[in-house]
Amino acid sequence: MKKGNEFFNDVYDVVRQIPEGRATSYGAIAAYLGAKRGARMVGWAMGNSGYHPNIPAHRVVNSQGELTARELFETPTTMQERLESEGLVIKNNKIQNWKHHFWDPEKELQL
């Protein structure tokens, strides 16, 4: 085991804890894991490490609140529709009031 697999496990664990109507960024998760320089690894973990359907990846966006991965979902609109279904407002592939919906694991989880 090992081999960085724990990194993914931590990422998934955090994403699963994201409440509805909220969203977080790759960098925030990376920072929470202590790899704030590894924001790419977080997103990479989602799509390259065997994409786990149990994970609400639609609640994870980039630091701008933009749905960068919408085209990687079942359909290019799945991500947006899901977020909207949770009470969020998406405009031009970006979350409106992003800072208001932003869910920081370091604060919400209070490490």
Added chain:
DNA sequence: AAGCTGACCAAGA
């Protein structure tokens, strides 16, 4: 072994 890619981020022009 070396180089490229990636669901990113921050800073600079």
Added chain:
DNA sequence: CTCTTGGCCAGCT
């Protein structure tokens, strides 16, 4: 505000 550059870590060719 938009575009470009450098940096980051890990896996793949």
